[in-house]
Amino acid sequence: MSQLPLINGQRHSWSSIEVNFLDRIVTGITSINYDDSEVKENHYGAGNMPVHRGRGRYEANASLTLYNYEVEAIQASLPRGKRMQDVPPFDVKISFLEDGSNEIVTHVIRNCEFKTNNRNMSQGDTKIEVSLDLIVSHIEWN
Template sequence: MSHLPLINGQRHSWSSIEVNLLDRIVTGITSISYDDTEMKENHYGAGNMPVHRGRGKYEANASMTLYNYEVEAIQAALPRGQRLMDSPPFDVKVSFLDESNAIITHVIRNCEFKSNNRNMSQGDTKIEVSIDLIVSHIEWN
């Protein structure tokens, strides 16, 4: 790994991210957030220090903000009469370049939309839609 200073101080930026949703590159995305956690706790026995550690359930979360036209395109691709929340499970691939120009890809697995909403106000110049996803797990490259 090179420890040379970064050119222009840049490593990762939004401009190096590409999001693939339902087998197409999504251009009308303004944010994506995803994380996973696993319950862990210390177990105590003799003395005042833990004697072992227990692990519990795994949980992954994701959300994204899309422009309205992207959400409407997804909705239009569904069979007539289906809601956004009725779409079949899909994967979301988030790719970006690392400092060596290698492509890093995170895959958010088995996503489904949990909501469909619109919030608009006088003076808005764009319509953004924030959507929470239910996911099974995240593959971190």
């Protein structure tokens, strides 16, 4: 199996991640967080060990942090009077080079919508970052 050589001991890092949503690669992104979970529970019967396991609700979560100019560009593309929360559902694609492989891995966060729109600025800030929570349906892990 062919492997790419390590450069300075690294195979991938933040600089090798590409985030694409709303039909473009986003360069003004400083953070993306996503996870999913499923309720799993042991069910007990006779004795002190579980006799089977139940599965419940699936839930996915995501958020991203963008520079203010990215958020303002999204807002400027909306019809007058519309908010970030009015942006129709979109997918977020995150691609990177997986450790030990020469293949690109892509995770897709499906059916995203913005839940929040806020600004936090303080004296001495040299940049304005906007943290946005998303509601999502599910995550495709490659």
